[in-house]
Amino acid sequence: MATVAPFRQAAVEPVPAATQLAALSFVSGVSGVLHGRSDRFRVVLHRVLSRAGKSYLQQASPYAGMETLDHSLAGRVLPLSTGVVGFAWKNGKIARTRDLAAPELEAALPADMAHVGDKRDLADVARSYLAVPMLGPDGQSTTILYADTHTVGLFADDVLVALIASMAQGFCTVMDQMTTKPLSSIQNYELEKGAPVLEEENVYEHLQELVPAIPVPRYSSVRLLNLQTTR
Amino acid sequence: MVPTECAWFVWGHWGRVAEALRLIEDVARAEEVLADYRIANEVFLLGGLSSGVTIYKQQVRAHNLAFALASSSLKGHLGSVAVVGGGIAGLTFAAALSTLFPMTRLTLFEQKADLCPLQQGSETRWVHPHIYDWPAVGSHRPQAELPLLDWSEETAGMVADTVLRKFSQLFGPTAAIDEGRDNTATAPEIGTPSLDLYTGVTHLRIPKTLSTVEWVGTSSKLVAGHVVAGNPRGGSDQFDAIVIASGFGLESAAGEFEPISYWRNDMLGQPVLSRAGQAYVVSGYGDGAIVDLCRLTIAGFRQGRVLDDLWGASLPVVEDRLAACGFASAATEGRLRSLYEGSEDLRALIDETVATIRPRLRRDVLVILGMRGKGPPNSSIWQALGGRSSTLNKLLLLVLFKAGAFVPRFEPLDLIQREFGISSRNIIVRHGTAAMKNVLSLFEQPDMILKILEDIHSNDNQIAQPLWPLGKFAPQ
Numbered sequence: 001m002a003t004v005a006p007f008r009q010a011a012v013e014p015v016p017a018a019t020q021l022a023a024l025s026f027v028s029g030v031s032g033v034l035h036g037r038s039d040r041f042r043v044v045l046h047r048v049l050s051r052a053g054k055s056y057l058q059q060a061s062p063y064a065g066m067e068t069l070d071h072s073l074a075g076r077v078l079p080l081s082t083g084v085v086g087f088a089w090k091n092g093k094i095a096r097t098r099d100l101a102a103p104e105l106e107a108a109l110p111a112d113m114a115h116v117g118d119k120r121d122l123a124d125v126a127r128s129y130l131a132v133p134m135l136g137p138d139g140q141s142t143t144i145l146y147a148d149t150h151t152v153g154l155f156a157d158d159v160l161v162a163l164i165a166s167m168a169q170g171f172c173t174v175m176d177q178m179t180t181k182p183l184s185s186i187q188n189y190e191l192e193k194g195a196p197v198l199e200e201e202n203v204y205e206h207l208q209e210l211v212p213a214i215p216v217p218r219y220s221s222v223r224l225l226n227l228q229t230t231r
Numbered sequence: 232m233v234p235t236e237c238a239w240f241v242w243g244h245w246g247r248v249a250e251a252l253r254l255i256e257d258v259a260r261a262e263e264v265l266a267d268y269r270i271a272n273e274v275f276l277l278g279g280l281s282s283g284v285t286i287y288k289q290q291v292r293a294h295n296l297a298f299a300l301a302s303s304s305l306k307g308h309l310g311s312v313a314v315v316g317g318g319i320a321g322l323t324f325a326a327a328l329s330t331l332f333p334m335t336r337l338t339l340f341e342q343k344a345d346l347c348p349l350q351q352g353s354e355t356r357w358v359h360p361h362i363y364d365w366p367a368v369g370s371h372r373p374q375a376e377l378p379l380l381d382w383s384e385e386t387a388g389m390v391a392d393t394v395l396r397k398f399s400q401l402f403g404p405t406a407a408i409d410e411g412r413d414n415t416a417t418a419p420e421i422g423t424p425s426l427d428l429y430t431g432v433t434h435l436r437i438p439k440t441l442s443t444v445e446w447v448g449t450s451s452k453l454v455a456g457h458v459v460a461g462n463p464r465g466g467s468d469q470f471d472a473i474v475i476a477s478g479f480g481l482e483s484a485a486g487e488f489e490p491i492s493y494w495r496n497d498m499l500g501q502p503v504l505s506r507a508g509q510a511y512v513v514s515g516y517g518d519g520a521i522v523d524l525c526r527l528t529i530a531g532f533r534q535g536r537v538l539d540d541l542w543g544a545s546l547p548v549v550e551d552r553l554a555a556c557g558f559a560s561a562a563t564e565g566r567l568r569s570l571y572e573g574s575e576d577l578r579a580l581i582d583e584t585v586a587t588i589r590p591r592l593r594r595d596v597l598v599i600l601g602m603r604g605k606g607p608p609n610s611s612i613w614q615a616l617g618g619r620s621s622t623l624n625k626l627l628l629l630v631l632f633k634a635g636a637f638v639p640r641f642e643p644l645d646l647i648q649r650e651f652g653i654s655s656r657n658i659i660v661r662h663g664t665a666a667m668k669n670v671l672s673l674f675e676q677p678d679m680i681l682k683i684l685e686d687i688h689s690n691d692n693q694i695a696q697p698l699w700p701l702g703k704f705a706p707q
Contacts, residue, residue, distance in 0.1 A: 011702020014381065016374050052697050077701045189372035228374045231384055231535065 288695035297327030316477030317341025
């Protein structure tokens with residue numbers, strides 16, 4: 001059994017405005033797909049952040065899908081092993097919440113939360129999660145799309161997950177194209193990837209699963225997403 | 232205790248232990264950092280004697296020092312802190328400390344009448360936060376990516392403007408009230424850090440107790456990034472810590488030749504308008520000298536753009552070729568001559584670059600580069616290429632030498648002047664700053680701290696990499 005890492009308030013580090021805007025544009029498109037399927041969801045893009053020889057997960061923008069944009073959440077830095085995103089990062093595969101009926105899910109959720117030391121009020125906890133890793137040319141995640149919803153079973157729908165993965169692939173392709181044909185005033189500036197910072201895994205181990213059947217989006221050239229404005 | 236409760240107890244206990252371990256780790260790291268900055272018990276020097284002093288690196292050091300003070304054993308005793316120097320380093324330190332300790336009374340002393348006096352209005356200098364790390368991955372990125380007082384590549388004047396505006400936002404519009412004299416000021420909002428600001432400081436001494444600052448200056452306040460001067464006054468106050476963030480702005484003279492500050496606006500980068508060409512001597516071979524050499528020899532030279540100008544889309548390939556031959560490490564270790572002589576590909580690359588740069592070489596100026604040096608006189612360009620300038624500037628110096636873009640000379644400056652009949656106003660002295668002398672002049676008994684300053688200079692341990700834990704400073 002995994003030793004439990006305590007949940008603690010995440011640190012915040014700057015994210016370049018151009019990176020935030022690109023991430024927000026992408027997740028707003030994904031949120032458009034989820035509208036009508038759920039009335040309570042959030043979508044955000046995480047990027048792998050490199051700082052002083054170490055690599056972390058960093059929330060690249062505010063969440064889309066919420067009533068207001070909360071800019072204070074952009075830039076949150078987390079260990080690469082965090083939750084379902086860390087599960088997807090570690091395996092390089094799409095991860096999501098299993099296809100469980102509501103009673104079964106409601107019965108299993110408290111135990112999984114307790115197992116990882118998650119003390120949140122059950123009413124605040126999403127019921128379906130999705131993490132779509134977007135792999136770089138080195139086979140490691142460059143970015144990871146994260147979504148959660150209170151609609152039970154939403155991401156158990158293979159058609160929906162495949163659609164979102166396809167959108168993520170479109171984002172990867174355009175970002176690759178931007179490296180060869182950048183905008184005159186915005187470019188992607190890569191950094192050396194550092195050693196991954198990992199803490200104890202805290203994915204809900206009985207509720208989340210990998211989805212090996214759906215192709216993982218890939219960048220052909222982008223190893224680190226770091227768009228900045230130039231002069 | 233039932234198993235579930237037992238597990239919660241263990242988990243909760245583990246969490247507290249983990250947090251305590253993190254704090255202990257922070258304290259240990261903080262004490263190590265402080266040791267590299269400490270002149271005396273509570274007196275610290277911020278970067279002035281380090282190698283590779285750039286705006287960005289000084290700001291990183293400022294964040295590091297603030298983190299270290301805030302996490303060290305001194306943290307409970309920081310009621311009042313003096314910052315000597317109102318340049319970008321001093322402002323960044325003040326900003327960083329104030330976000331960690333908003334209740335600390337900060338007093339900032341600046342010798343000139345304004346803050347960031349070197350860079351304000353400097354429109355002929357282009358500054359880039361990371362270019363001196365080239366060819367390291369990421370050294371092209373234009374944004375400093377600092378939590379506080381962040382900026383992107385720009386003219387030095389615009390960078391100073393950005394820094395001042397962000398500094399002003401932190402301290403609010405009514406900082407540094409001149410006690411009892413300025414009735415127009417309103418009280419700062421609760422929670423806004425306070426700052427006592429003295430500009431135009433004509434006298435500043437740190438007496439031998441090393442805990443007091445004695446000064447004469449003008450009590451000033453900061454409004455929307457601009458200093459508003461009040462009345463002059465003198466004082467002598469005791470502080471819990473004193474941080475010296477000055478000393479690196481003023482440059483050394485070369486005998487009778489007085490330097491004009493690197494940051495003053497000039498016309499070196501502009502085409503000569505008179506029919507007769509002009510001759511210039513640049514004396515020195517550090518980064519400042521090489522940048523001025525480039526401005527005088529390359530038409531339209533801009534530091535932040537030169538890599539793209541030279542190699543364009545081929546830049547990644549060029550960087551790979553330089554990496555393959557070990558150019559950066561040879562430049563750092565003073566082995567460029569043997570590398571150049573032994574590497575056919577490096578010679579080919581330099582020749583290709585010479586061909587690219589040749590059409591852009593200026594024809595309206597004759598440029599002599601005086602590379603005599605401070606110690607035993609140099610006699611070869613390779614000795615200058617073994618100096619402490621950046622890898623980029625060494626490469627540019629080598630390319631310009633191979634292109635015949637300047638006349639290398641090793642005689643004393645006055646002989647060069649006579650030989651070429653050059654006007655004194657066309658002699659550009661770039662011999663670095665007199666940082667040691669400037670710092671020592673702040674102390675009543677400089678011999679008390681001479682040895683430690685020499686150690687700080689030779690150890691060069693104030694590394695310019697972020698050492699603060701993630702999230703220590705909330706992004707501004």
